[in-house]
Amino acid sequence: MDFFGGFNPKLLDGVKRLHFIGIGGSGMYPLVQILHSKGYQITGSDVNEGTIIDAERALGIAVHMSHQAENVLGADMVIYSAAIHSDNPELQEADARGIPTLERSVLLGYVSRLYPRSVCVAGTHGKTTTTSMITSMLELAGRDPAAVIGGKLPLIGGYGKAGKGGCIVIEACEYAETFLKLTPDIAVLLNIDNDHLDYYGTMGQLKFAFKKFALMATHTIVANADDEGVIQIINSIDRNVRTFGIQKGADYQAVNIREYKPGFYEFDVTEWEMPYAHLRLGAPGYHNIYNALAMVSCSRLLGLTPGDAEAAAQDFKGAGRRFEILGETSGVTIADDYAHHPTEVAATLSTAKKLGFKRVWAVHQPFTYSRTKALLDEFALVLRAADKVVLTPIMGSREVDDGSVKTADLAAKVPGSVEVAGLREAAEYIKSHAEPGDFVITLGCGDVYKAARMMLE
Template identity: 65%
Template sequence: MFITDYNQHLLDNVKKIHFIGCGGSGMYPLIQILAAKGYEISGSDVLDGSIIRSEREMGVKVSLGHSADNVIGVDMVVYSAAIAKDNVELNAAASYGIPTIERSVLLGYVSRLYRESICVSGTHGKTTTTSMITTALELAGRDPSAVIGGKLPLIHGYGKAGKGDNIVIEACEFAETFLKLTPYLSVVLNIDNDHLDYYGSMGELKFAFKRFALMTQFMIFANADDKNTMDVMYTLDRRVRTFGIENDGDYQAINVQEYKPGFFEFDLKEWSKVTGHIRLGVPGRHNIYNALAMCAVCRFAGLTVEQCAEAAASFKGAGRRFEVYGECNGAVVVDDYAHHPTELRATLNTAKELGYKRLIAVHQPFTYSRTKMLFNDFVDVLKIPDIAVITPIMGSREPNDPTITSAKLAAQIPGSVLVNSLEEAADWVKQNAREGDLVITLGCGDIYKASKMMVAGNQ
């Protein structure tokens, strides 16, 4: 029995929950939270890893490999979108009459276990902003729960089970998964032309964000400088507070300055009054918006400006968000999750401002449809670095499309280097990078593995 429709009594008689693919970063916070709520948790996965080791330390019974026996006696089975529909454990659950639920649907139920859920949406900046809000609430002693798309060093993971009233959730628009949530407070950072292979048009994407906003129980916080976001906000009969730099939002960054190359500070104006000063611990002008969203939400939640400023200064980034891996031949090696042209532009411009002699970008295009649809935009942004190294396209969930290749992309970018694998990319950097360079790997696939190869033996 696959559960897709909302049923408020879904968890009423559930005591034992089994997670297929329990080693995934999206599963781990849910397991933490539900275990803390008193549910008996088991799980299975094909590979061991740090998440599975942490789960076992929590008392979760984890089986390596999938087997029908793993679901015997459980009350509910949870699976991720990555699990094949013919998975042996899913089939066994169906034959035993055990309810099965996809991870994003369960996340919606978990969001309703808390008095105040804070759901952060937007095409870009979700992980950073979710991490910043979690950092602020954590440092303020609120002990929030959290479900984050990246690893936050402060809480040693992708989320946590807190005892406070708040849960902070990264609300992803991919395949409308954020529509499973019930936000008490919601954030809309921006709406850009991504996932159009699913939505079909910008109009449909904006409509999805409108439905997300309409599900908000109390207050929406929206980016006043993002036209697509405000197009949606103007159609709502809901309470909205705005933040921005250029436009006069309810929360505005004024007197914006760089206190060192690539790192920004600003005065926070709330309505017509300057209330404090914010200095960011992460580089990039785009992070001003993420910090403004954090300030708007956390001020509304009762934190002081000083507590928001402490969070902004102490937050040094989430995993795979301008994450420093080490050095190669004296060059600094950084990895970043950016995979859409807008994200690439923000990240590469930030990298340029840091004052290194050369910027070498190693980019792994992700999905054929995105590369094809935004081809000219990718060409433009990959001209920003001094050298662009292009790896093969990672198709992920898509079948191979021979009409779009990395070679076509590289052919339009002067001085670019085309490689056939992550190993080749790492070898090229090892042979060509030198002291004074900044090397940045870019993409949401497994390009981070190339960074690890580059710094191996250089520590």
């Protein structure tokens, strides 16, 4: 097999028809869009109807509503996500018939090499927002980028797009070293925090994975000068680097930071100590200053102007499930956020507290037993920032409950918190106890957003 730089540039040679197992997933949809635009015949299967499947059918793609062995007949290659188990009947049929199978992240790596310029955004926090901001900057500048994003971006109406321009922007996930399948021209390093240690084991191993990702950059690394883990990596490799930051000297520095309304920031950006841009953020939160700095640091590298960055900063109001205001009912504002790590929960609640509401309610769904157990004290500390805390059962996801940690353990460390039996019960508790002028935000990367929707019904 002809491999180049550890990758196979002929991965889809001879392939005309691709079958996607779990085609309704947000991670699959941008790949489907891109490969459909490149002329590949695509089929797929899933178990739940949804807006993504509606959009795929509108492209003329046949989607089966069950996993059946016969669905793979006629396919030249079968694509599956990490959530699909080896006993899936379609995977087994493909194997029996000798049809090549490919995990989604490998295909994403191949797709990243179909465009002359790829921007891959990595970091424990802020990936979706920063990827969305960079995509917005290119889109508003008329560059028609391709994009693969972990959340919905209203500007493009989804989780990504095919794009006819020469650039692709990709959210580069560090879980299970997925981002090491990519080939970034520009590698953005936002931060490195103690997450996914169930996979990596130690912070040293996590940092080593980020270092390998950084070394894959073929053009430039864009790095957060204020993040200790990121700077450790940058100082240990020989690559072209551009830095951004607030506290320490950086190539792109935020200065004269001020709130133009509660929770919303504007600031000047200097480039090598010279005035470069003035950003007014359309999305709330101090943490978004860093995400916007990462975006503006890419502007010149992508042949864009400071004005393009300014327009994107003001236009971008947030991505789906990132401090997403869902609506108001009985005088109570309901929002949802993907925060599932103490650093993220702290940033989200800090933003919420600045918006001028009477009380802030946090409805938190702990995600995975290993993370909850390892970071129990940190979660308890940051959740206390809310005026009221409601805790749902832990969502185990890929993990089995060994009984060593329960929601009650977290509740015991958060004074005045309430533990409920499920999402419906969380919604009912809020309906009974929230008052006009209150702000309620659901927190977690599982399905806690369903509780927020129940509150609005």
